Amino acid sequence: MVTKISIKKNQYRDSVFLMVISEQARSLPGIVEIAVMMGTDNNKSLMKGVGFSGSDLDSARVNDMVFCIRGESQEAVENALTQVEEMLTRRPRSGELADVHKTLDAVIRERPETNFAIISVPVPFAARETKKALNYGLNVLVFSDNVPVEEEVELKKLASKMNRIVMGPDCGTAIINHVALAFANAVTAGPIGLVAASGTGLQEVICLIDRAGYGISQAIGTGGRDLSDEVGGISMLRGLDILDEDEETEVIVLISKPPGPSTTEKILKRVSKSPKKVIVNFLGYDTGRISNSGAIAAGTLEETAYLAVATLKGEPYRYKNFGMPEVEMKRMVENETERMTRDQKFIRGLYSGGTLCDEAILILSSIVGEVYSNVPIQPNLGLQDLSKGYRHCCIDLGDDHFTRGRPHPMISPEIRNRYLLNEAKDREVAVLLLDVVLGYGAHMNMAGALAESIKVAKSKAESRGQYLSVVASVCGTTRDPQDFSSQVEQLRKVGVVVMPSNAQAARFAAMIAVKLQSKFRT
């Protein structure tokens, strides 16, 4: 085995670009491990974690590009280095050259009407750039994650003082003035406004509203930590103020994991003062306590979307477990379980969306009992070995453990395909449960990229006399760059049961598991 570390001084490139290059380079002949990264402390410790070390690596700085390559031969390593260097020179860039500048100061000089900034620079500089943008009077979406919480609080307080808002850090999705920012979907304009501390939670709700024929005024992201007691919901409270005053917004939706105790109280108190109808989904939180505040409580993301639509229309709403008639659902369960064997028992959820994974765990555990996960709802249900599934489980493949130095599973199908094929080897698996998240920033054909592996997984099961059920939902709209309908079609073509929402997909998977229990009870 040959290992090489090479440093290119003062060659800054953004992390997404380098991750894509590293991913492509991993399939070069004779390559065992390859990482092309900037020399940040975080990246250097990642590289050390996979066995690269040396004084060159130690001395690399944040604007030095580091190549760590391990291959089967000297030739393979040198070839990979040459190829990667060539990939780097082919740096893609679209748009008009006149719109590209070196600093924010230059942008403001050139286009003083600028009023919004998206910031995705490495952590040591994210707070600095955000402060700069706020001082220019801009509202800011901070995509960078792992910003220290005390810096988050400082930035959000500064924004409030200046009558601005900071969305994030770690904010992946927003729709402002009908413009999709970062990983957002293309949705119709309309009177429903949202504030959410959850990326895919927000995406699922706005897509369901859009597909029900209604539209979005603003979708404000806050970053996942906003409702912790340390931050105190500064951006969600600010978002509520903005939507209360926004003339286009008639109904407000709030989405988050259960907030910290004092923040819950603060938010619900503020909600009770809103002149508009507010629907609140604190995933897994006691809905009775939310209703007591005068808000309309929703249990699932799907219920949140349909409650928002019904509230807008002024109609009563009763949540149904499935969009299709019960008899039809039973027939589908019969179909899926018909060729399953006695040892097939378990559901394995392989998720790209964090909140979608959380929601699936909540729904599944209310029907089938214990659900293991890398993001468990109870600490005793944590997966010990993250390389494979265990009993009923849902793995959030977008969690830090899987995305350190690697592309997120919404961008690249690689990790999910690997897990999918691995789970298909397990005779005890009955159902694979998946999400496919569309929108700007996401992979251009995730359904197509997963379909190939699903075909292989199903035939693997078939060759040993079993039937593997694959159940999925697609979070997207017909106006998304990937087109919702064609993504659904590609999955259905390879035998996937595509449900209209993540909640229904999880419920359907649970129905299969329950049916198997009764079928093979004797």
Add this chain to the structure above:
Amino acid sequence: MKNENDSFHTMKPFFGKELVVVNIGISPFYDDLKKQNIKATHVDWEPPAGGDQEVVALLDKLLH
């Protein structure tokens, strides 16, 4: 460092009539804005002072 053309504390509606975006960092976000025909500029960001955070902190202190 005030943006002269902005009505600073009284921007109404809150996000302004038209969103004009600057993207600092990952370039695909800028490409997606362009696809939506949004007025956007991109900052081809590089770490200031060669990435030396101590020098950056010192410069920030001197300038403010």
